[in-house]
Amino acid sequence: MTRWKEILLILLLLSLMGCLPLRVSVRNDGVMAFVGKWGEVAYAYNPHTEKLSRIKLAGNLAGQDLFRVDWSPDGKQLLVVGESKVEGEEFELQVGAADGRNFKRLAATKNQHYICSAQWRPDGKAVTFVVALGEDKTELRQVDLETGQVKVLAKNVMVFHKWHPDGGVLLAARYLGKGDGPVVGELVGVDPDGDIDSGVALLIVNHPWLDFSPDGTKLLFCAPKAEMPFGLFDEETVKKKLSLTKLYVVDEDQKEVTLVTHRDIGYAEFSPDGKHILFVELRPGKRSVVGVMKPDGTEVIELDRGRMTPEEPGRNGKDIWGVATFQPVWLSNSRVLYYKDKREGFDDIEEMWAIDINGRNKEDLGAKLKKLIEALPPEKK
Secondary structure (H helix, E strand, O other), rough: OOOOHHHHHHHHHHHHHOOOOOOEEEEOOOEEEEEOOHHEEEEEEEOOOOOOEOOOOHHOOOOOOOOEEEOOOOOOOEEEEEEEOOOOOEEEEEEEOOOOOOOEEEEEEOOOOOEEEEEEEOOEEEEEEEEEEEEEEEEEEEEOOOOOOEEEEEEOOOOOEEEEOOOOOOOOOOEOOOOOOEEEEEEEEEOOOOOOOEEEEEEEEOOOOEEEEOOOEEEEEEOOOOOOOOOOOOOOHOOOOOOOOOOEEEEEEOOEEEEEEEEEEEEEEEOOOOOOOEEOOOOOEEEEEEEEEEEOOOOOOEEEEEOOOOOOOOOHOOOOOOOOOOOEEEOOOEEEEOOOOOOOOOHHHHEEEEOOOOOOOEEEEHHHHHHHHHOOOOOOO
């Protein structure tokens, strides 16, 4: 088995914990950064000029398999996570200039410890990431860009943490216990110093995608069932093998959890202006639906069909992989990027499509990117 296939298998296993890579990051000016075929090259693409360029990496990540690339809040730097060249290490996290210069190593993990869901703190001065340690053990860590100091903020959290826009707190889902049925957990708030405020909401954990509205007043998350703090799930609910997830919003003013839609949602994200929600609906045995709706769940527009949904998505934590693995992305307030499964595996550039949120101007973005990549001059050694 090749090293890449070994890592692919590992990522499949990590997906059971919600550990998925970010393949596309969109800067405020619309420029995309993404990982190319088999993860060995990162690219930047400007949709306004239709120009594409390689992001040249040096040091330990040069020529290595890359799993995540993400613009900084100000768009001047890039965060990259990939396979480390150093013996005895697994993953490495680097930050450098947007043109690929001056990348520096900020953090690394030892063998069989994996960096998941790395993201920028809103002030751009630190990066937070979850490390999967094995046996369902995780650590949420923060690394300071100036000092390089790494601090553990929380343990036993799921991967999809999300910073509040003001940077004062991030939210994560933490395990409370396991049984024969679904995993029960809670949403907790963690500040940059590692102080934890439990009881944001009680939920049954599956794949709790999290997102704040741009103004920070609403929290969006997916879970099979959710209640307010200190509420208890009845015994019958906990024993059920719930698999599909619903979409909820926690309102900062009303202090309540609201069910947004009865659709079975696998992924959801606010638009940059907060006026719409981009979502993936899971449909067992059929293609998932990629669509948009208003934040209150009204004015739903189904844009296209995405990846195939397994017959029992999410059963025992499995099989959402391949449905929302490569999340749809907002390209602007009026246009989104999503994926169609022409084939299996990580060679997904050709699966990229773009469409306006009114359902018009559908574009085979993958075909365009493939031609631009093929036209690039050979990379200098």
